[in-house]
Amino acid sequence: MSKRFLPKDIQDSARRATLAQKQIESDLELHPKIGRPKKSIKNVQPVIITADTKKELKRELQTLEQVLGPRTAGNKRLGSKKLYADLLAEFGKLQKLGITLPSKDNLSKEACAHGLGDVLYEHGRTKYSVDGLLRDSTERKKIAKSLGSQFATMAKVTRKHPPKDL
Numbered sequence: 001m002s003k004r005f006l007p008k009d010i011q012d013s014a015r016r017a018t019l020a021q022k023q024i025e026s027d028l029e030l031h032p033k034i035g036r037p038k039k040s041i042k043n044v045q046p047v048i049i050t051a052d053t054k055k056e057l058k059r060e061l062q063t064l065e066q067v068l069g070p071r072t073a074g075n076k077r078l079g080s081k082k083l084y085a086d087l088l089a090e091f092g093k094l095q096k097l098g099i100t101l102p103s104k105d106n107l108s109k110e111a112c113a114h115g116l117g118d119v120l121y122e123h124g125r126t127k128y129s130v131d132g133l134l135r136d137s138t139e140r141k142k143i144a145k146s147l148g149s150q151f152a153t154m155a156k157v158t159r160k161h162p163p164k165d166l
Helices: 008-030 054-068 081-097 109-122 130-135 137-146 148-160
Strands: none
Touching: 054 081, 054 148, 081 109, 081 148, 109 130, 109 137, 130 137, 137 148
8 A cells, every 4th residue: 555545535536526527517518608708809890971061070970979868777778879860860851841750659651751760770679671561550650669768869959959951
């Protein structure tokens, strides 16, 4: 007995711990965590705003910042900056045309037909194209309910700062 032996129960517990660790590692390999890896770069679409003068550009940027709101813990954004910029532009067009702006309860056929449906489809907020949205009122109600607070903010800002051509 030249070697020092560990007691059998300690050897068994070490063996069980090693097997449990290998089992956990194999389970993690088979079932990776759901979601985007923390180190991966998020796909961010650029927002392009054009204006004739510096003053108009500043006004457009301030309007977009009002719609987005401050970046705080309680401010939940349900989309990208590009979505908000496109919605703001569409709300301006709808107001110029005299069409009722969408709200929490209402997303009209006219609003969808005049470009809002294209924006919603482009940004993945609906599975239907414009024709499908014009036919399906339940889908329009669902969109109005899910984006109601954003629609209300857009309408408020659009009424407060109407498009320049009005």
